[in-house]
Each structure stands twice: as structure tokens, then as C-alpha cells.
Amino acid sequence: GENVEQHPSTLSVQEGDSAVIKCTYSDSASNYFPWYKQELGKRPQLIIDIRSNVGEKKDQRIAVTLNKTAKHFSLHITETQPEDSAVYFCAASGNGKLIFGQGTTLQVKP
Amino acid sequence: DTEVTQTPKHLVMGMTNKKSLKCEQHMGHRAMYWYKQKAKKPPELMFVYSYEKLSINESVPSRFSPECPNSSLLNLHLHALQPEDSALYLCASSQVRQGAAPLHFGNGTRLTVT
Numbered sequence: 538g539e540n541v542e543q544h545p546s547t548l549s550v551q552e553g554d555s556a557v558i559k560c561t562y563s564d565s566a567s568n569y570f571p572w573y574k575q576e577l578g579k580r581p582q583l584i585i586d587i588r589s590n591v592g593e594k595k596d597q598r599i600a601v602t603l604n605k606t607a608k609h610f611s612l613h614i615t616e617t618q619p620e621d622s623a624v625y626f627c628a629a630s631g632n633g634k635l636i637f638g639q640g641t642t643l644q645v646k647p
Numbered sequence: 648d649t650e651v652t653q654t655p656k657h658l659v660m661g662m663t664n665k666k667s668l669k670c671e672q673h674m675g676h677r678a679m680y681w682y683k684q685k686a687k688k689p690p691e692l693m694f695v696y697s698y699e700k701l702s703i704n705e706s707v708p709s710r711f712s713p714e715c716p717n718s719s720l721l722n723l724h725l726h727a728l729q730p731e732d733s734a735l736y737l738c739a740s741s742q743v744r745q746g747a748a749p750l751h752f753g754n755g756t757r758l759t760v761t
Contacts, residue, residue, distance in 0.1 A: 571749055580737065580752040581690060626689050630746030634703070637689035 539564040539631025543638025550617050551646050558641045560627035561609040569630040570603060570610050573637075576623045584625075585612070617645045650674055651753035653738050659759045662728060668756045670721040670738030676751070678744045679721040681713060682737040684755070690737055696721060697744045728760045 540563040550556050562570075571586035587594045587601045587610065594601050598617075603610040610629075614621055622645045627638040651672045660666050670679065678697045682690035695703035696715040704713075710732075712724040721738055735757055739750040 569747060573750075580754045581750075582752070583749045586749060624687070633744060633746045634692065635746050635750065640687065640689055642687075 539567055539629055539634070539636040541627060541629050541636050541638040543627050543641055545641060546639065547642045547644070549644045549646065552617060552619060554617055556612075556614045556617050556621070556643055556645075558612045558625055558627065558643070559609060560611070560629070560638050561607075562629040562631070562636075563608065564629070564631040565605075565608065567629040567631045569635075570601070571628050571635070572601060572612050573626045573628065574623045575626065575640075581626060614643075617643075619645050619647050621645050651738055651740055651751050653736075653753035653756055655756055656754065657757045657759075659761060660725065660728065661761055662730075664728075665724070665726045667725065668723040668736055668738075668758075670723075670753055671719055672738075672740040672751070672753075673719055674740060674742075674751065675718075676740035676742050677718060678741045678748075679715065680739040680741075680750065681711075681721070681723050682739060682752075684735045684737055690752075694723075695744065702744065725758075728758075730760050733758055733760045 543560045568589040573581035574584045575581040600613040624640045628635045681693040684690045693707045694713045699715045714722040735755045737755045738753040741748040
């Protein structure tokens, strides 16, 4: 089945810097890759997603890139702000199931 | 403003109790899910309902019993739980079955088993 690995597990940046979180997946048939943000005590919320027929997608300060050949995808956050502090989960669809990575705790220091 | 509503927000129950978690969505989504989430871990899939039929049971113990009365409602019946079942239980919905469309999560029920 699908396996998703996510790195790093924790990331600390200064406000205004960029943050990059990387995920690799194992099932070459996976075709949908969402990213979820979960603030402390709150529900996971979709922040951006990408499908396998697209290499890159951007939404304001957030972008996701996908390399199907290498089977990895990344989340890029530019001009980070304290409110970006949260746990971020990547996911990949495999066999009709959404498989989550282990999460990255992002801390943005003011 | 959560489009998927879960009740109760918090639940404390003893190991001999029977309780139910409820979930409701009015987005016309035809797939609904139960996830279990432990602290600092990703959501862990328990059950998937597609068009009101149970399509995936991730080998969940029988002390958890799901029910989908209609396309908008999803219940999770709990009986004889163990302390290790304490977790955040998240309901989610999507337009089509998982893996093809975004999941919309509810705020969850924080369950404590004593």
C-alpha cells in the first residue's frame, strides 16, 4: 500500500523567512496530494492541493510542487507569519485511501 | 463556521458506558469518514461510508460501531472502550470517495475513557 514520509518533523523559522516541508510517497498510482494545516486544538484544514497532472500550484504565500518521477512533493511558505505556526500534514491518495505523513510542527518566531 | 458539525465537543466515559458521537454535514457530500487522532500524530482512518454504505473498515475493534442513517448524518457508537481509546475523534466528508477530493473535517470530539 501507499506510504508517505514527511520531513522535517519540526521546523523553526524567523518571521519573514521561507519554510519548506517535503514529502515522498511510494505508490506511483497516487494522483492527489493535499496539504492540511492543524492549529493547536483545532481541526485539520485543507490549505492547498495538487493533482498528478500539474507540476506546481500557488495560492498567495503558499505553493506546492510535485515531482512524479521522483515521487515527492513539497510545500513552500514564503514570508512566514506567526499565525503560520501549526502542524502541517501532507497526504497522498493510494488505493482510494488518503494516506497522511507524520506531520511537521512549524514554529514561526516573531 | 464549520461545515461539518460534531457533537459533543468533549466526552468523558467509563469503560462500561455506552455513548454515541454524532456528525452532520449539509454540503451534499456523498462520502463520510471517521478518523481517530492522537496528540501530535496524523489522523488515522477508521471507517468510510460512500453513498450511505460502509465501504472501508480499517480493522477497527467491534467496540466502535459506525452508523449512517442518511446522507447527512454519521454516528459512531461506543461501548466497552479502553483507556487507550482516548483521543480526538474527527468526522470528515468529501464530494466523492477519499483519495479524489478534499476532506472537510469537523472540529472533533475529545474523548476521555476513564
